[in-house]
Amino acid sequence: MTLSLYIAQRFLRALGIVAGAFAGVLFLIEIVEKIRSISAEQGGLADAATLAALSLPKTLYSIFPLITVLAAVVLFLGLARSSELVVIRAAGRSALRMLMAPVMVALLLGVVLVMVGNPIVSATTQRAEEIEGQMRAEGTQTISVSREGIWMRQGTADGGQAVIHALRGNTDATALYDVTFLVFDAERGPIRRLDAASAQLGPGAWDLRDAKDWPLGTSTNPERDATHHDQLLLPSTLTAKSIADSFDAPSAVPIWELPSFISALEEAGFSARRHLVWLQAELSQPLMMAAMVLLAAGFTMRHARFGGTGGRVLMALLAGLSVFFLRNMAQVLGDNGQIPPALAGWAPPAIAAMLALAWLLQQEEG
Numbered sequence: 001m002t003l004s005l006y007i008a009q010r011f012l013r014a015l016g017i018v019a020g021a022f023a024g025v026l027f028l029i030e031i032v033e034k035i036r037s038i039s040a041e042q043g044g045l046a047d048a049a050t051l052a053a054l055s056l057p058k059t060l061y062s063i064f065p066l067i068t069v070l071a072a073v074v075l076f077l078g079l080a081r082s083s084e085l086v087v088i089r090a091a092g093r094s095a096l097r098m099l100m101a102p103v104m105v106a107l108l109l110g111v112v113l114v115m116v117g118n119p120i121v122s123a124t125t126q127r128a129e130e131i132e133g134q135m136r137a138e139g140t141q142t143i144s145v146s147r148e149g150i151w152m153r154q155g156t157a158d159g160g161q162a163v164i165h166a167l168r169g170n171t172d173a174t175a176l177y178d179v180t181f182l183v184f185d186a187e188r189g190p191i192r193r194l195d196a197a198s199a200q201l202g203p204g205a206w207d208l209r210d211a212k213d214w215p216l217g218t219s220t221n222p223e224r225d226a227t228h229h230d231q232l233l234l235p236s237t238l239t240a241k242s243i244a245d246s247f248d249a250p251s252a253v254p255i256w257e258l259p260s261f262i263s264a265l266e267e268a269g270f271s272a273r274r275h276l277v278w279l280q281a282e283l284s285q286p287l288m289m290a291a292m293v294l295l296a297a298g299f300t301m302r303h304a305r306f307g308g309t310g311g312r313v314l315m316a317l318l319a320g321l322s323v324f325f326l327r328n329m330a331q332v333l334g335d336n337g338q339i340p341p342a343l344a345g346w347a348p349p350a351i352a353a354m355l356a357l358a359w360l361l362q363q364e365e366g
Contacts, residue, residue: 004100007102008104011075015067015068019060022060026056027053030055030059034049054127057121057124057125061118064289065289068106068293069292069293069295069316070317070320072106073316073317076301077300077313080301085301099297102297106292107287108286111286113285115255118282119254122251122252145265148165150176161183161186162183164176164199166199167179174200174240175198176199179208181196188217190217191215191216193214196232197210198210201239201240204235205235206234207232208232210229211232212226213226251278253275258278259279261275262275262276273337277341277344277345280342280346283346290349290353291352291353291356292323294356296316296320297356297360298360299312323349330347331344
């Protein structure tokens with residue numbers, strides 16, 4: 001028990017050192033990027049530093065499996081160079097049994113990251129996007145999906161806003177059904193309301209079918225002056241690409257809210273495949289981190305006198321990078337519908353863990 005606690009403490013220390021080094025370097029990169037992306041009129045160095053600090057958790061979170069494999073390499077190299085591995089084996093402790101401590105730490109840390117770190121990353125990312133949008137005077141187009149349907153907001157040519165609500169739509173929200181348009185003037189408030197059975201987004205306009213138009217801003221009795229149209233074109237600044245870009249990215253939704261968000265998307269008629277794949281990938285994060293520890297151990301848990309340390313470290317890093325990119329590729333395949341979401345999320349870490357265990361057994365028991 002004492003030995004396991006010692007190894008776990010060493011692993012946590014290595015993880016803290018590696019994560020701290022990455023955080024420092026990434027913060028400098030982020031702040032330089034933010035300074036380049038915002039002008040002097042939009043903000044100064046303090047604003048750039050704030051945006052960089054808010055963006056840092058997302059970047060660190062996305063590469064934490066790589067940080068884990070580096071920390072495991074640091075741990076096992078340190079144990080090998082101090083001959084502690086030899087002493088542990090001489091005391092009758094097998095390599096696989098010794099690995100239980102860092103693997104359990106990686107699993108528990110992965111659970112904490114998913115349950116606590118994921119919501120923090122979502123909150124800081126959204127806050128950074130809000131601040132950056134305010135600096136650039138952007139954000140006139142937003143989209144929200146709930147159980148009541150889909151809500152959109154777009155800018156108008158005269159500087160006003162148009163709010164759109166539909167009970168359902170197609171997968172990319174370019175065709176809406178049971179839709180309401182409420183047009184606001186910047187100074188006079190609501191000036192027009194339109195209800196339509198359907199609306200199809202075309203180049204520069206919504207094509208409304210079976211529409212009723214109320215002139216709220218120019219009539220004393222909008223219901224009396226309302227007009228019916230079999231077809232009506234309403235100018236729009238939205239495009240299919242801007243709608244797709246405005247949907248919340250899966251990483252922007254906290255994992256605690258992701259199941260209900262997926263249900264709301266599906267009930268509104270939209271595809272939730274990206275979010276399903278992301279959910280499975282997040283749930284498999286603890287296994288991913290444990291697999292990274294096993295990969296590092298398979299290449300670096302040997303005595304330093306055997307030589308070839310540099311090559312083994314390089315092989316461990318390449319193996320970790322390969323699994324990391326395999327996971328990203330599996331997510332892309334899952335997003336495109338070529339493999340099931342569960343397979344996209346769980347297959348890469350499971351394969352990596354099994355291959356690492358097989359390699360360790362061959363090395364230790366071979």
